[in-house]
Amino acid sequence: MRPPFEIGAETVRSGTRCLIDIPIARLSNHTPVSLPIHVIHGRRTGPTLFISAAIHGDEILGVEIIRRLLNTKGLDALKGTLLCVPIVNAFGFLAQTRYLPDRRDLNRVFPGSPSGSLAGQLAYLFLNEVVARCDLGIDLHTGAINRSNLPQVRADFSNPDLKRIAAAFAAPVILQSTARDGSLRHAAYELDVDVVIYEAGEALRLDEISVRAGVRGILQVMHELGMLGPKFAKSSKTRSVFAGSSQWVRAPEGGLFRAFKTLGDSIAEDDVIGVVTNPYEGGDTDVRSVFDGVIIGRTNISVVNRADALFNIASVRGPDSAQGQIERISCELERDHAFDEDEIA
Secondary structure (H helix, E strand, C coil): CCCCEEECCEEECCCEEEEEEEEEEECCCCCEEEEEEEEEECCEEEEEEEEEECCCCCCCHHHHHHHHHHCCHHHHHCEEEEEEECCCCHHHHHHCCCCCCCCCCHHHCCCCCCCCCHHHHHHHHHHHHCHHHCCEEEEEECCCCCEEEEEEEEECCCCHHHHHHHHHHCCCEEEECCCCCCCHHHHHHHCCCEEEEEEEECCCCCCHHHHHHHHHHHHHHHHHCCCCCHHHCCCCCCCCEEECEEEEEECCCCEEEEECCCCCCEECCCCEEEEEECCCCCCEEEEECCCCEEEEEEECCCEECCCCEEEEEEECCCHHHHHHHHHHHHHHHHHCCCCCHHHCC
16 A cells, blocks of 8 residues: 555545645635645555646636546546645635735746735645645646637647647647746746646636546546556547747737637738727728737637737647648547546546
8 A cells, every 4th residue: 555645734545535625814704715625646656646727716617627537437546646626716716806815816926925925825835735746737727808718738848748748638739838937837847846737718618628628638648647547548639739839919900800710720921810990980900910820819809909919829830731630639529528427427
């Protein structure tokens, strides 16, 4: 038998699972708030992996991904230890907002401080109680309110282990992305813990394809790490599209925005991908692509101001071929019933 896993004030025996509540603070009405952590401590030795969601409180897609993941039958045969935190920022989740009550962005204050702001204390608690105990993490995010992201994994390709893990996830797009100061990913790197980011969908909304891509990707990563056998990881038949960078195309003028392209579409440099119409003068101002690529993010708002972000374009080789790869992966996810409700324990 493996030694037990200790977290907070609790001890989890091997071959068991447990929900641990670590106190954070009290709301202004004296209601206690905690950090609930699902711990699955396998009977056999293996890596320790954390999955986190709702660091931004309105990004609820990852909450559903973790719910489905925890109900997957294969976890009974887990090698290693899995820590799942469906809601890191409970304050923002309850208020349906990205931020904490002190208006801070939790993903900009890591590593935090035990005596700092509320955001800083929560960041410190999560980093030291969860992240520091792990070998790898997958942090789940979405686009902002009224902004959608194509399912994508973000990782620093200069780290070959991260590139391998990102490829195993097999999201439609894998984007080169370095960690920014104050982020969970940067703080984890300082602790020698690798973290990849999964981005998909829109804040405060559930999107079935994005949920399926997230669950499937996590299980494939767990198989790559040796935590699960191939029976429980349904691999993709299509390789992900690798993108070296991305850039937002912004509104040239204020007015009513009409998009001619959508997520996953290929575009060429200087293509007209939408127009902005002045409601009083009636003329159209073209929105043009800045380079060849595929669309991995877009606004869902039709009333825009000058310089508002409209399309996020990923720079890829052979955009038309990349669009085909993205479409094939999306079709796989639509046909894949492995993680539907009737297939989950």
